Amino acid sequence: MTETRIDRTGLTATPNNEGVDAAVAAARRVIDALLHSGDMSAVEMTQVAEQLNAVADHLEAHAPTVGERMVDMWRGEGVTRHDPVTGPENAIAPPLRLYGRDDGSIEGEVVLGMPYQGPPGCVHGGVSALLLDHTLGVANAWAGTSGMTGTLTLRYHRPTPLFERLTVTGRQTSVDGRKIYTTGTITAGGQVCVTAEGLFIDKQLDRPR
Numbered sequence: 001m002t003e004t005r006i007d008r009t010g011l012t013a014t015p016n017n018e019g020v021d022a023a024v025a026a027a028r029r030v031i032d033a034l035l036h037s038g039d040m041s042a043v044e045m046t047q048v049a050e051q052l053n054a055v056a057d058h059l060e061a062h063a064p065t066v067g068e069r070m071v072d073m074w075r076g077e078g079v080t081r082h083d084p085v086t087g088p089e090n091a092i093a094p095p096l097r098l099y100g101r102d103d104g105s106i107e108g109e110v111v112l113g114m115p116y117q118g119p120p121g122c123v124h125g126g127v128s129a130l131l132l133d134h135t136l137g138v139a140n141a142w143a144g145t146s147g148m149t150g151t152l153t154l155r156y157h158r159p160t161p162l163f164e165r166l167t168v169t170g171r172q173t174s175v176d177g178r179k180i181y182t183t184g185t186i187t188a189g190g191q192v193c194v195t196a197e198g199l200f201i202d203k204q205l206d207r208p209r
């Protein structure tokens, strides 16, 4: 199947190996490493906390105001670099990368580790909802008519595994006035774990200025 990178449309940001993206990638490693370590590590965690607080102090001391930053992060034309699913600037984003498919739907692959755990060894249901809400939103943008989530209905068919390659899909199925209908799935090893049906309402909020 031929795939078109959605990045070219300006919908999903491409991570850089430098600047804030590189720092955020390091922060993701820290989150993951802390959870892997727990209290089972010989590492002196008081010292780790001091080091991490020193980094946070340094960043906070040089950060712009929230207002300035909000304007800055919404300055791009439709690109979200900060969102919690695909955002290269957001350490809680796995991150998921999404690609357009020739049939008008979109698809991405991701492996989720311990920070996203719900049931033992499985993805938290709220995390699956997060991935699908965003993916359906991007599917709408890819299809040309986007909006805000009105209702998102999920069915959890089987537990979604951690540490395995997951495929996340989204597809706009119809538009009726301001109502946008969208579906999506999360599959693992070809088996459907979660299906989603979204009703989005065509409404755009003003960007901060």
Ligand SMILES: CCCCCCCC/C=C\CCCCCCCC(=O)SCCNC(=O)CCNC(=O)[C@H](O)C(C)(C)COP(=O)(O)OP(=O)(O)OC[C@H]1O[C@@H](n2cnc3c(N)ncnc32)[C@H](O)[C@@H]1OP(=O)(O)O
Binding pocket: 011, 078, 079, 080, 133, 134, 135, 136, 137, 138, 141, 146, 147, 148, 149, 150, 151, 178, 179, 199, 201, 203
């Ligand atoms: C969105 C980001 C944009 C980024 C742009 C970058 C470009 C794209 C790039 C990247 C994609 C990014 C992807 C992000 C994806 C994330 C999406 C989210 O998480 S969105 C946050 C969660 N959702 C809310 O917070 C909504 C809160 N609710 C509202 O604001 C309103 O209730 C809203 C807009 C949903 C409707 O309010 P009204 O005043 O505009 O519309 P009324 O007149 O009430 O309803 C119109 C029709 O829709 C139905 N309707 C309204 N709300 C409904 C609902 N919740 N469920 C079902 N139907 C609803 C009504 O029954 C009515 O239908 P009748 O015309 O009478 O047949």
